[in-house]
């Protein structure tokens with residue numbers, strides 16, 4: 067996997083000025099360019115070299131050949147990869163590669179051979195052993211000890227009583243809604259900023275989703291807009307703990323009580339998050355989680371529903387298994403689904419549970435690291451962190467301030483040129499074709515802003531030290547040239 071830069075995007079001719087060099091550096095986002103004369107490599111100039119020369123009184127029209135480094139590291143283009151890698155260091159981040167005539171034909175840097183993914187699972191505990199156990203014993207479908215064990219352990223971790231493991235986080239939402247009796251014609255409030263599964267699950271039931279703006283401080287469903295959108299048909303609210311930050315649960319529960327509404331928490335992104343010391347997912351009549359490969363713990367695909375009452379829990383057990391009676395085999399009292407989790411999935415989940423505290427701690431450490439880098443730039447609103455919340459920091463996401471000299475999409479492009487994958491915040495639901503005609507009284511000012519300016523950074527728990535150094539360096543390089551231009 068290589069980034070998309072071509073050597074030509076790093077070259078500048080010796081008769082150009084340092085102003086021209088800054089433009090090249092600004093575009094390539096590498097903090098460096100290579101100086102040529104008649105096609106031959108004669109020097110290297112970094113943004114640091116240019117800054118120092120400006121401090122020393124040189125003007126922007128100074129020739130690049132006056133400030134370039136004449137002593138620098140370059141290597142023949144046919145140098146073995148391992149040797150090239152050995153020469154790269156925190157002080158030599160880019161090495162021009164030349165042909166036998168000293169013409170630069172390629173270059174090496176850390177990010178050319180390595181891309182930091184936005185998220186990847188860590189599966190090097192007991193996952194393989196437990197999956198092998200399923201295979202060796204033949205328990206590979208949804209019968210088998212791991213399913214019950216995973217339900218019990220995850221429920222205990224969160225402090226929940228009734229847990230139903232299912233095949234993914236989307237069906238978890240659907241099952242929760244159906245088990246609680248949400249049906250055609252009911253209205254369910256859902257925040258504008260979330261993954262589409264939240265609203266899709268409401269639509270599957272025949273209910274009408276009512277999309278509500280988010281609040282500016284937590285990026286979760288706005289209390290004011292909940293009140294604005296309640297009608298005589300409203301039956302439920304689906305708060306989504308976005309990116310790991312809890313919703314305002316006390317206030318939401320109070321509104322629900324006042325209007326006799328059900329609460330279904332979508333906690334897919336909030337494993338490990340707490341509201342006033344209590345795990346999210348334990349407030350509403352139901353709550354759901356996802357264990358997709360990019361979630362804080364994973365089962366490959368997978369999900370879980372928590373219920374407050376035994377009655378809803380027992381209904382969900384029947385619905386999960388085709389609606390089949392628990393006492394009379396192949397007798398169906400209701401139209402159910404096959405939403406069962408397999409023993410193989412649950413086996414992975416049990417192994418992940420052994421490290422859940424470690425994973426949440428790592429996510430929070432990573433967030434502290436990113437907060438310090440982004441705070442230095444002065445152009446970001448850091449992720450929400452209400453004083454009453456423990457943010458699970460599933461996916462570290464910050465908001466780039468407007469008019470700061472670079473757009474969110476330019477920043478994403480430059481990060482990728484430095485070998486760093488990033489992700490834009492979700493598109494607001496109200497803008498997308500399947501959802502834009504549902505009734506709402508919200509104006510979506512906050513969701514629009516966060517969606518346009520929000521950027522997520524690599525958040526795997528196994529991100530390496532050298533990846534973190536590269537990310538930090540990329541931010542410095544990009545924002546130094548933003549300031550200089």
Ligand SMILES: Cc1ncc(COP(=O)(O)O)c(C=O)c1O
Pocket residue numbers: 234235236237260261263264306332334335355356357358367368369
């Ligand atoms: C907020 C939210 N809800 C629901 C889901 C659906 O989960 P799954 O992908 O496991 O179906 C996801 C994530 O994928 C999500 O982020």
